[in-house]
Amino acid sequence: MNLILIEPQEGAPDGRVTLNDHRAAHIRQVLRAQPGAVLRVGLLNGPRGTATVATVDADGVSLHCTWEKDIPPVPRVDLLLALPRPKVMRRMWAQLAALGVGRILLTNADRVERVYFDTHVLRPDIYRPLLIEGLQQAQDTRLPEVSIHKQLKILVEDQLDRLFPDHLRLVAHLSVRRPLADAVPEDFAGRLLLAVGPEGGWTTYELDLLARHGFAPVGLGPRTLRSDTACLALLTLAHSALAADDGKPQPQSEDRSL
Amino acid sequence: MNLILIEPQEGAPDGRVTLNDHRAAHIRQVLRAQPGAVLRVGLLNGPRGTATVATVDADGVSLHCTWEKDIPPVPRVDLLLALPRPKVMRRMWAQLAALGVGRILLTNADRVERVYFDTHVLRPDIYRPLLIEGLQQAQDTRLPEVSIHKQLKILVEDQLDRLFPDHLRLVAHLSVRRPLADAVPEDFAGRLLLAVGPEGGWTTYELDLLARHGFAPVGLGPRTLRSDTACLALLTLAHSALAADDGKPQPQSEDRSL
Secondary structure, eight states, X not given: OOSEEEOGGGSOTTSEEEEOXXXXXXXXXXXXXXXXXXXXXXXXXXXXEEEEEEEEETTEEEEEEEEOSSOOOOOSEEEEEEOOOXXXXXXXXXXXXXXXXXXXXXXXXXXXXXXXXXXXXXXXXHHHHHHHHHHHHHTOOOOOEEEEESOHHHIIIIIHHHHOTTOEEEEEOTTOOSBHHHHSOTTOOSOEEEEEOOTTOOOHHHHHHHHHTTOEEEBOOSSOOOHHHHHHHHHHHHHHHHHTTBTBOOOOOSOOOO | OXXXXXXXXXXXXXXXXXXXXXXXXXIIIISOOOXXXXXEEEETTSOEEEEXXXXXXXXXXXXXXXXXXXXXXXXXEEEEEEOOOHHHHHHHHHHHHHHOOSEEEEEOOTTSOGGGGGXXXXXXXXXXXXXXXXXXXXXXXXXXXXXXXXXXXXXXXXXXXXXXXXXXEEEEOTTOOSBHHHHSOTTOOSOEEEEEOOTTOOOHHHHHHHHXXXXXXXXOOSSOOOHHHHHHHHHHHHHHHHHTTTTSOOOOOSOOOO
């Protein structure tokens, strides 16, 4: 926990916050913070800041927070991910949030088993704490938005243009030679939508559908990676390709609701 | 299992191999291969090839293998890794082999706990099958060489120059802004030695030691990643930076023994 995230409703307008859950335990037992200590904090979907420890006792830890003026930008990569097996998905939540994604769209695909959609790993009460764990690791405050789509065709044909009108769209596929970095223009200052397929890959039909809707194919080199490793590797490469342009204005869609 | 790896001592000179362990179970139950089916195989540290299934019965699966002429090159990245917690290390073996490393040097560091070296996860009988699992995923045959070093100073001062005389040496550290890609010359055709620190980072002393021995510092951007995620991200970026030069001759050290 490199930054302690606080929910907006937990903070009083004067910056005072009292914690008495696992975060308080972390402050007491791992950070061993005494009154007067200064900790890094963040307001969920808000600014980062610092907190001075006011009191530490059995009832909890009370902090006095001072927030920075700026809010961290939403990560410039959004992810359209064919739903992995529940066990794999569970492991991925924190890592996706740590690597940085603005939005996670989980979709069905031909090689995704329908029963995967019944897992409790897709319940917000399960995945939200895991996403927050990843944000706290990465010192980010921007909670990825998650949505679940049981029909890829409807998502791609009817919803993507409204959700991502200006995104650069890339689809990762095994047999493609072109590296991701080559598909991102050098002066690119916008956002990227990255489609990552299921364990067995996208079908030809799905690749055609994505191609017709502006997704340019990219590959990961000659090694076949496990789908979760591949997804994390692709996110890493996407951020690396975008990093050359960091500091430029980052257009963000205002309408972030599905 | 995208390729079935066979140990050299398992194959007869005429290419016949009989399997009766988990690989036979995989061929029977997952691939549902019948006599006549053709499978992708590899000879450990040797060539890839194809195998025609001769017989499938309760005793095992017998194959007739034909090997390619060329042996896959050793991955061009070697890893000097401060030993992670045993639980994390266990999870990393297959992923490291899948992403591709020639050699894995596990080292002590100030922020590595000494007891980590006592774990069974460092026993070849535990990690070798995990490395092979990663190779089978990535369709590689080159088993990473593993060595364990309890004193970073001795390793860096007395052994590295002999082991890695010509490697480009990079050390990853959190506060460094320079991306890995910028540290690899465009026409670089050699091998890379990447040093990755422990959960809490390298100490100033360790960074100085590495700098004095030719390690150039690189960073991963503003997000703090879990050390295992960071390691996989760095390996991904290293391969991506080297990929531009794929196809060029790849000098390899002949003496690969420690």
